[in-house]
Amino acid sequence: MPKPFTNDAYEASYTTAGRWLMEGHDGGRTGYAASTIPHGDVGVAWLRRPGNDPYGATGPIVGPERVYIAYVESSDNSESSEVYLAGFDAESGEQQLDVNLETGRAVGISLVGETLLTVTRGPDYKQATLTALARDDGSTLWTETIPDVTDSPAVVDRTCYLATRDEDNAVYAYSLDGAQQWRTPIDGESYTATCADSDGVYVGLTDGRIAALDATTGERRWSEQIATPDECCPDIQGTPTVADGRLYVPGIAEELVAADATDGTVLWRTTVVDEDYGNAIPSPAVTAETAYMNTYHGGLVAIDISDGSIRWRSAENGFNQPPAAGDGGVVVPQNDSVVAYEANDSQTWDIEITVPDIGMAGYIMNTDVALAHGMCYVGIADGRIYAIGNRE
Numbered sequence: 001m002p003k004p005f006t007n008d009a010y011e012a013s014y015t016t017a018g019r020w021l022m023e024g025h026d027g028g029r030t031g032y033a034a035s036t037i038p039h040g041d042v043g044v045a046w047l048r049r050p051g052n053d054p055y056g057a058t059g060p061i062v063g064p065e066r067v068y069i070a071y072v073e074s075s076d077n078s079e080s081s082e083v084y085l086a087g088f089d090a091e092s093g094e095q096q097l098d099v100n101l102e103t104g105r106a107v108g109i110s111l112v113g114e115t116l117l118t119v120t121r122g123p124d125y126k127q128a129t130l131t132a133l134a135r136d137d138g139s140t141l142w143t144e145t146i147p148d149v150t151d152s153p154a155v156v157d158r159t160c161y162l163a164t165r166d167e168d169n170a171v172y173a174y175s176l177d178g179a180q181q182w183r184t185p186i187d188g189e190s191y192t193a194t195c196a197d198s199d200g201v202y203v204g205l206t207d208g209r210i211a212a213l214d215a216t217t218g219e220r221r222w223s224e225q226i227a228t229p230d231e232c233c234p235d236i237q238g239t240p241t242v243a244d245g246r247l248y249v250p251g252i253a254e255e256l257v258a259a260d261a262t263d264g265t266v267l268w269r270t271t272v273v274d275e276d277y278g279n280a281i282p283s284p285a286v287t288a289e290t291a292y293m294n295t296y297h298g299g300l301v302a303i304d305i306s307d308g309s310i311r312w313r314s315a316e317n318g319f320n321q322p323p324a325a326g327d328g329g330v331v332v333p334q335n336d337s338v339v340a341y342e343a344n345d346s347q348t349w350d351i352e353i354t355v356p357d358i359g360m361a362g363y364i365m366n367t368d369v370a371l372a373h374g375m376c377y378v379g380i381a382d383g384r385i386y387a388i389g390n391r392e
Contacts (some may be wrong), residue, residue: 004047029149105122125148
């Protein structure tokens with residue numbers, strides 16, 4: 001495990017602009033932020049790891065001044081593991097916040113204005129807690145207990161949306177004061193987070209359907225088969241993306257499907273890997289022209305969103321973690337590194353970031369990328385946070 005360090009020379013790309021406020025950047029999970037990707041002489045500006053023996057960390061989110069993660073402090077008794085929220089200065093990496101949340105597991109965090117929303121899972125996986133904290137000092141504003149959730153919260157127009165699993169199978173909407181706005185059953189199981197825009201909330205179901213609900217009332221709008229069914233596994237395991245009135249759904253059959261968000265009409269369906277390996281396809285990053293998909297066996301694939309045609313794919317195999325797109329290109333986890341490409345297939349830099357090989361449990365060692373402040377922030381599930389920038 002590398003020790004924390006600082007290399008001020010690579011903070012030159014830092015700017016005050018740019019945010020990555022939740023998993024996937026925004027409520028639509030577009031994976032795109034209008035932040036310049038570091039270029040030129042690129043290197044690690046700082047590396048931090050909170051606590052004593054962290055693991056099970058969430059992906060990083062980035063606000064005006066800080067980078068935040070939630071993590072679990074290791075314990076010999078997993079039932080008594082404590083969850084913490086850590087905050088680091090986005091430019092220097094100085095740790096400024098370390099707040100104990102509760103016993104359990106970290107699920108996800110979002111930042112809305114002056115409020116941090118954290119979701120933790122109980123040690124028995126039967127319930128979850130939504131907690132609102134003040135951004136400046138981490139003090140608790142309110143908490144709400146709900147059934148166990150599928151993944152991290154999506155926030156649009158100051159409303160937080162969460163999907164639950166197991167016997168509950170519903171979508172919940174909360175305002176920022178903790179009031180429950182509505183709860184709607186989704187008539188199916190989900191393994192993914194919600195995505196949302198100002199009109200609707202969308203959930204990918206294990207049978208390949210998308211359940212679409214009205215964002216204001218929770219009324220069911222439509223439920224349509226979008227992903228191609230595959231008997232081997234749940235058909236949708238990556239969180240769908242909604243952008244500019246379209247849904248982009250990653251299917252287990254090595255495909256990306258675009259559908260009209262108003263009624264679920266399929267617009268195009270693109271197979272991104274010729275052979276069906278049964279690997280989960282993660283969420284795409286979607287810009288005004290291109291959807292980027294990261295795949296184990298097909299590399300990084302760039303798809304024209306107008307018609308679903310493949311523009312290019314990287315020569316290197318990818319990873320089952322979502323890419324992050326910014327101004328000037330796309331950054332993607334690939335094996336033991338994080339790689340940046342221009343909007344074409346030109347690789348611009350490659351930073352080695354070793355992910356521990358822990359065998360069959362390796363799926364918990366996620367690598368998550370956030371783009372903000374002209375920097376690239378990389379979070380590893382063992383609690384490490386890297387800030388990547390460039391020299392002047």
